[in-house]
Amino acid sequence: MRTTSLSVLLILMFVAPVFAGEIYGSIELSGKAIGPGVEIVVQCAGPARSTKTDEIGSYRLYLKEQGKCTLTVKYGIEPFPSIAIYSYEGTVRFNLVLEASDGRYKLRRK
Numbered sequence: 001m002r003t004t005s006l007s008v009l010l011i012l013m014f015v016a017p018v019f020a021g022e023i024y025g026s027i028e029l030s031g032k033a034i035g036p037g038v039e040i041v042v043q044c045a046g047p048a049r050s051t052k053t054d055e056i057g058s059y060r061l062y063l064k065e066q067g068k069c070t071l072t073v074k075y076g077i078e079p080f081p082s083i084a085i086y087s088y089e090g091t092v093r094f095n096l097v098l099e100a101s102d103g104r105y106k107l108r109r110k
Contacts, residue, residue, distance in 0.1 A: 021087040024060040025094040033057030044069040081107035
């Protein structure tokens with residue numbers, strides 16, 4: 001019985017990520033890629049997930065939750081710019097643009 005429970009647990013650990021949604025995209029600032037190392041945080045119903053942009057300002061995250069989430073770009077000074085996004089079972093692309101306004105950054109979809 002113990003080996004059966006362990007086998008089921010191992011199978012579920014590897015199958016669970018298959019049902020997660022993927023979000024990806026790029027971020028631009030002043031018409032150019034934002035560059036590497038900018039932290040992207042996505043908060044849905046569960047724990048927040050984060051990643052950093054690569055050399056060309058691209059990011060990719062896998063989310064287990066579906067529905068409305070908040071994507072925050074940790075760039076500039078707090079409060080960091082955020083935007084509402086939606087996570088689905090499949091893949092969703094969010095290309096974003098950071099714009100300076102009144103000494104702060106605002107985030108919008110491209």
